[in-house]
Amino acid sequence: MASEERDIVETERPGPPTGLGLVKGLGVTMKHLLRRSVTQQYPEVKPNLPPRSRGVIALKQENCTVCYKCARECPDWCIYIDAHKETHEPASGGRARSVKVLDRFAIDYALCMYCGICVEVCPFDALFWSPEFEYAVHDIQELTHEKEKLEEWTYTVLPPPELEEGAEPTGGEEG
Amino acid sequence: MIAQAGVSVIERWISNYWLVIVAKAAVVLVFFLVAPLLVGYMEHKVLAHMQARLGPMYAGRFHGWAQLVADGVKFVQKEDVIPAAADPWVFSLAPGVVMIPYIVLFVVVPFSDQIFALNLDVGIFFVLAMSSVSVIGVLMAGWSSANKFSLMGALRSAGQLMAYELPLVLAAASVVMQAGTLSMIGIVEAQERYWFALSQPIGFLIFLVAAVAELSRPPFDMPIADSEIIFGHITEYTGLKFAFMLLAEYGGIVAFSAIASVLYLGGYQAPPLLSAIPAPIWMAAKVGALSFFIIWLRATYPRLREDQLQRFSWLLLIPLALAQVLVVGIVKVAV
Numbered sequence: 001m002a003s004e005e006r007d008i009v010e011t012e013r014p015g016p017p018t019g020l021g022l023v024k025g026l027g028v029t030m031k032h033l034l035r036r037s038v039t040q041q042y043p044e045v046k047p048n049l050p051p052r053s054r055g056v057i058a059l060k061q062e063n064c065t066v067c068y069k070c071a072r073e074c075p076d077w078c079i080y081i082d083a084h085k086e087t088h089e090p091a092s093g094g095r096a097r098s099v100k101v102l103d104r105f106a107i108d109y110a111l112c113m114y115c116g117i118c119v120e121v122c123p124f125d126a127l128f129w130s131p132e133f134e135y136a137v138h139d140i141q142e143l144t145h146e147k148e149k150l151e152e153w154t155y156t157v158l159p160p161p162e163l164e165e166g167a168e169p170t171g172g173e174e175g
Numbered sequence: 176m177i178a179q180a181g182v183s184v185i186e187r188w189i190s191n192y193w194l195v196i197v198a199k200a201a202v203v204l205v206f207f208l209v210a211p212l213l214v215g216y217m218e219h220k221v222l223a224h225m226q227a228r229l230g231p232m233y234a235g236r237f238h239g240w241a242q243l244v245a246d247g248v249k250f251v252q253k254e255d256v257i258p259a260a261a262d263p264w265v266f267s268l269a270p271g272v273v274m275i276p277y278i279v280l281f282v283v284v285p286f287s288d289q290i291f292a293l294n295l296d297v298g299i300f301f302v303l304a305m306s307s308v309s310v311i312g313v314l315m316a317g318w319s320s321a322n323k324f325s326l327m328g329a330l331r332s333a334g335q336l337m338a339y340e341l342p343l344v345l346a347a348a349s350v351v352m353q354a355g356t357l358s359m360i361g362i363v364e365a366q367e368r369y370w371f372a373l374s375q376p377i378g379f380l381i382f383l384v385a386a387v388a389e390l391s392r393p394p395f396d397m398p399i400a401d402s403e404i405i406f407g408h409i410t411e412y413t414g415l416k417f418a419f420m421l422l423a424e425y426g427g428i429v430a431f432s433a434i435a436s437v438l439y440l441g442g443y444q445a446p447p448l449l450s451a452i453p454a455p456i457w458m459a460a461k462v463g464a465l466s467f468f469i470i471w472l473r474a475t476y477p478r479l480r481e482d483q484l485q486r487f488s489w490l491l492l493i494p495l496a497l498a499q500v501l502v503v504g505i506v507k508v509a510v
Binding site for chain 2: 028029030033035037
């Protein structure tokens with residue numbers, strides 16, 4: 001064991017100092033000076049984000065069945081859901097059906113830690129990641145966004161990128 | 176041209192002795208206030224692009240050209256804090272003691288054989304003497320701040336000056352020996368045929384390295400090593416006093432670049448075949464190029480350790496500089 005370590009040290013021993021490294025270092029910084037810098041000037045130039053960027057969580061209301069799974073799985077309890085039950089009499093007779101109607105769906109982005117567990121657990125694809133990220137406000141209270149705002153963000157969700165050549169098509173059970 | 180050499184333009188325009196002095200002082204002061212801003216802006220931009228950034232882009236609307244003006248306005252508005260335990264007089268005097276030697280130093284820097292404030296016979300001696308006064312200001316700042324980091328920074332600075340003043344003076348001495356004069360203009364005129372950087376390349380390197388160390392610029396910035404001792408002797412300073420300390424640093428870059436171009440790059444002398452371009456532009460270009468080099472070093476090398484710094488000077492630079500003096504002496508006597 002000890003001899004092995006000594007071998008490693010011997011192979012890594014540097015030669016006599018030549019000063020060549022100093023010149024190389026100057027070359028590296030000069031190369032960067034002559035290259036274009038990578039900075040994007042954000043407010044003027046919008047960032048070119050990938051379509052699946054996780055900017056904010058959007059809600060598609062018509063897909064929501066008020067199952068409360070998202071609210072229960074949320075690690076920091078930032079999802080507020082209120083709903084009531086309505087009974088629908090079918091026009092053609094038969095038993096009355098009860099439906100849950102969403103009254104309030106709000107996410108407090110001051111609490112949200114963007115873990116995405118709600119998006120994962122949603123069984124009916126009502127929650128989405130949107131690449132939108134410019135929703136800074138001056139008051140922390142305003143960071144609780146209601147379902148109307150969350151619905152708006154669903155329109156910023158970009159279509160999924162094209163499948164790669166030869167990839168298996170997705171599509172769940174029917175595929 | 177030669178007949179007028181050694182006579183400042185100002186003296187030919189204004190005849191009154193006192194007016195001449197005031198005019199010269201004003202010109203030197205304005206130069207000291209403007210040139211460091213240009214170098215500071217260059218540092219912002221060059222350092223940024225060497226790190227693949229853009230640097231300031233907004234102040235003044237065009238590539239942040241007014242960034243340092245804006246910084247100056249900010250410094251003026253800031254509260255002037257003096258620590259409760261500090262010695263207020265020494266604390267307040269220190270920035271002046273650091274800055275004024277660099278202003279005075281520009282008095283003897285020539286921009287052509289007619290554009291200069293003063294042609295002292297002891298020019299280079301005066302310059303080197305002045306440049307080492309500012310370390311007293313650094314010690315004053317460090318001691319009076321009543322802060323251990325300030326004191327450590329100041330003592331490191333003093334130790335660094337001890338180690339690097341010697342190679343600096345020895346390198347300058349061998350130039351003086353070759354030129355046969357101490358006058359800045361005399362040294363420039365002595366380089367009419369070839370620059371001393373060609374006859375004393377090692378001396379030039381020693382001078383540059385020692386100058387960077389004298390200025391406490393990276394990679395020799397242990398006195399203000401921010402990862403260890405916050406900001407050294409400047410730690411407790413705010414507002415205008417802090418601005419003066421920074422101005423002294425950038426003024427120092429300009430000053431040492433000017434001295435190095437006078438000693439080694441032929442000062443205001445144009446290279447052969449390019450004498451159509453006037454002398455002051457050549458001087459400014461050489462000062463700019465050397466300032467760029469000093470900034471380039473900052474972007475490239477990591478900070479040395481304190482013992483590495485001392486070892487480098489005492490075991491390498493000083494023996495080399497002494498050998499240089501010896502060789503120049505032998506050649507001077509033999510030829």
